[in-house]
Amino acid sequence: MDRQAVTIKVSFIIPHKGREEMLIQTLESVSMQTLPMNQFEVIVVSQNTAFSDALHSLANRLPLSLIFNDPNKTISHSRNKGAKEAKGEFLAFLDADIALDANWSMSMIDVLTNDTNIVLCSAMQKNAVNAPPLERIRTALSNAELDQFVTFLPGRNLFLSKTTFHAVGGFPEHLQTCEDYYFTQKVAETGRLLYTSASNYVHLGEDKAFLPMFKKEIWRGQSNLASIKGRSIPLRELPSFFIPFAVTLGVAFLLVALLYSNMSLVIMASVLTILPLAVYTGRLKKLTGGSVNMYYCLLFYCLYFPARVLGTLLGIKGALATPTHR
Structure with missing residues (x-):
């Protein structure tokens, strides 16, 4: 079927920087979605200087657009840049280290279309096979409020309408980290956020060792104060x-x-x-x-x-x- 004759339902937007191994696994999980392939597109916004042959070859299997971004820009800038190119009715923001369940797209569409009060949803995290203790801890914390309405959601997999995205002005480009908290709380001012068990994903890049986690949390914490400027704190x-x-x-x-x-x-x-x-x-x-x-x-x-x-x-x-x- 001609793609031009079919309305694009979902635009997957994936910011990327660094190694491509997990990005390729993310794209492979997108390629296995039960949503017909002519109803979605994938936009990778990379801060690398070049794409590998392996990544280019995926364009033969996926409706894939590869875009470069300035390496000095924030992840929010990459997400917003991808959203400007998106043709889909819905926007699916994924991190570049996420393996989606095959029913993810259809489940997210059902959540938003079956309850108009829900404006943003995210699927539950699942442990990888043979996950070490730290990954199990992270997964358990991520799923602490499952099938509940929440005030914010992590940015690993976010699904919302393009209309809602533009209504809140996109992601905050001034933040290095915590941008997902800022963005999703802004979205929460327009409706409900749902963390749902209707589908799941594996966080391929999840913390697995304690010392690297310690160093990463120091980096994450540096945007704590900046993230609370300009928003109310629950x-x-x-x-x-x-x-x-x-x-x-x-x-x-x-x-x-x-x-x-x-x-x-x-x-x-x-x-x-x-x-x-x-x-x-x-x-x-x-x-x-x-x-x-x-x-x-x-x-x-x-x-x-x-x-x-x-x-x-x-x-x-x-x-x-x-x-x-x-």
């Missing part, structure tokens, strides 16, 4: 800013108290440290069930909290210099 989001500082400072105070043998300060610092750490670790153990033991749950937060604090402190200068997105 009460439920506040603990994610304050608890890492409470636990990290609690450890520092505890060491000082032990050094000076000040038992009153030792008790105070212990409560400040142990209580929130125990609550978060216990919740994580409950989310992961029997797939992850308590040691790894505790280790996760012992690294995650200080990494977030370091990242936030490093991001203060950038937050002061960053203009509010409009």
